[in-house]
Amino acid sequence: MRTSRRTDSLDLGISFEFFPPKSEKMEETLWASIERLAPLKPNFVSVTYGAGGSTRERTHNTVARLIRETGLQPAAHLTCVDATRAEVDDVIRAYRAAGVRHIVALRGDPAGGVGARYEPHAGGYASTPDLIRGIRDIGDFDITVSAYPERHPESPDLLADIALLKRKVEAGATRAITQFFFDNDVFERYVEKVRAAGIDIPIIPGLVPVHNFAQTAQFAKRAGASVPDWLARRFEGLEDDPHTRQLVAAAVAAEQAFDLVDRGFRDFHFYTMNRADLVYAICHLLGQRPQKAAAEVEAAA
Known part of the structure; x- marks a missing residue:
C-alpha cells in the first residue's frame, strides 16, 4: 500500500452500480447500501437491467425511488x-x-443466459447504436455505453469491438464504462487503441471488489x-476466512485504483454487488469523505 500518498489532494469522480432487488430481504440490503454510500456524493448511480429485460419493472421502481427519496442522480x-x-x-x-x-444503453444478454445466441427482435432495435x-429521438439524455478492455466475448477481436464502440459514439453516446478488469496494463493499452481510433468520450474504468474469489473468477x-x-x-x-478476505479485497482494489491514478485516470465506477462496506472502505482509502464530515472538518479548521 502507498502509505505516503496524500489522498485528500486527489480530485476523483466516483459512481456506483446497483441491481434491483428480487426479495424483501434483498431490498433491505440494497437500500442500506445506498444509504451508506450516498454521502460520498457519487457523480451518478446506475441500476441494472436483467437478461432479456427480465427486471424491467423492478429497475424502473428502484430508479423512481432513488429520484423520490435521495439526492442521487440515477442512470x-x-x-x-x-x-x-x-x-x-x-x-x-x-x-x-x-x-x-441519464440512460445506460446496452444491447443486453439473451434471456436464455450463458451460451444463448443473441437474435434481434423482429420489431425491435437491432443493436446498441440503433437503441442510442x-x-x-425521444429526449436529450446523457447516454453511457459499455466498453470491453479484453473485448466482448462475442466479438471476433478487439478491433471489431472498438469499431462498434465508435459507432455507439457516432450515434450519440457520451461516455463509456468498462467491464471490470484486474490488469491495468490491459486497460491502459485499450484506452490508447480507443483514442487512436478517434474516440474521445470519457472511458471510465469499472472496478469490482472481490467479495468471493471463486464467484468473481467464474x-x-x-x-x-x-484473472x-x-x-x-x-x-x-481464505475461503473460510471472510474477515481476512474482506481486508485483502479492500487492499487489492485500492491498490489497483491508486495505480490507475498514477497513470492519469481520475474517474472510477464501482460494481457494488449491492454491498456497501468494501466499496466504502476503498473510497475512503482513495480520500473520499462524506460531505457532512468534510464540512465539519472545514468549519473546525
Missing part, C-alpha cells in the same frame, strides 16, 4: 433484447416522466475478463 440501464421498438420507447418515456436524464438513436470467465495468477494467490487459503 437507468436499458436493453433492446426481446422487445419491440414501441415497448422500448415506452420504457424510455417512462424514465423521462420519472425524472431520469432511438433514445436520442463471473470473469463468462464476461471474458482475465491474473497474482490475484488468485492473494486470496489463496
Whole structure:
C-alpha cells in the first residue's frame, strides 16, 4: 500500500452500480447500501437491467425511488433484447416522466443466459447504436455505453469491438464504462487503441471488489475478463476466512485504483454487488469523505 500518498489532494469522480432487488430481504440490503454510500456524493448511480429485460419493472421502481427519496442522480440501464421498438420507447418515456436524464444503453444478454445466441427482435432495435438513436429521438439524455478492455466475448477481436464502440459514439453516446478488469496494463493499452481510433468520450474504468474469489473468477470467465495468477494467490487459503478476505479485497482494489491514478485516470465506477462496506472502505482509502464530515472538518479548521 502507498502509505505516503496524500489522498485528500486527489480530485476523483466516483459512481456506483446497483441491481434491483428480487426479495424483501434483498431490498433491505440494497437500500442500506445506498444509504451508506450516498454521502460520498457519487457523480451518478446506475441500476441494472436483467437478461432479456427480465427486471424491467423492478429497475424502473428502484430508479423512481432513488429520484423520490435521495439526492442521487440515477442512470437507468436499458436493453433492446426481446422487445419491440414501441415497448422500448415506452420504457424510455417512462424514465423521462420519472425524472431520469441519464440512460445506460446496452444491447443486453439473451434471456436464455450463458451460451444463448443473441437474435434481434423482429420489431425491435437491432443493436446498441440503433437503441442510442432511438433514445436520442425521444429526449436529450446523457447516454453511457459499455466498453470491453479484453473485448466482448462475442466479438471476433478487439478491433471489431472498438469499431462498434465508435459507432455507439457516432450515434450519440457520451461516455463509456468498462467491464471490470484486474490488469491495468490491459486497460491502459485499450484506452490508447480507443483514442487512436478517434474516440474521445470519457472511458471510465469499472472496478469490482472481490467479495468471493471463486464467484468473481467464474463471473470473469463468462464476461471474458482475465484473472491474473497474482490475484488468485492473494486470496489463496481464505475461503473460510471472510474477515481476512474482506481486508485483502479492500487492499487489492485500492491498490489497483491508486495505480490507475498514477497513470492519469481520475474517474472510477464501482460494481457494488449491492454491498456497501468494501466499496466504502476503498473510497475512503482513495480520500473520499462524506460531505457532512468534510464540512465539519472545514468549519473546525
